[in-house]
Amino acid sequence: MSNIHIGGWSPKPHKVKYPAKPKEVPEWLYNEAKAAKRQYNENWEFWVYETAKQHDVSIEEAERACIRGISRELFKIKLIYGSMLAGWFENYLEMSSIFEKVNKLTGDVKNG
Secondary structure, X not given: OOOOOEOOEOOOOOOOOOOOOOOOOOHHHHXXXXXXXXXXXXXXXXXXXXXXXXXXXXXXXXXXXXXXXXXXXXXXXXXXXXXXXXXXXXXXXXXXXXXXXXXXXXXXXXXX
């Protein structure tokens, strides 16, 4: 990712941990979860900034759009693979703090 500066702010990667795969989770799902966590959690600020820039919207609007996109993907995972694997996937992403932040800012975005 390139260094992007907005005034005195520049996006930074979030510090995240990548726990080991539980026995009940298929290898392919674990690999998908790691990739998603890297993209959507670790690189959250970069992703939101690029979305805002690409669609010429505010950071707040981009955050809401990104959350809606993640929520749709989590719904698809639940629909296809069931609640247990979808619940594990969502917990593995560790996105609750981002969902809560956006909910507090806007009051209109719901997780899942």
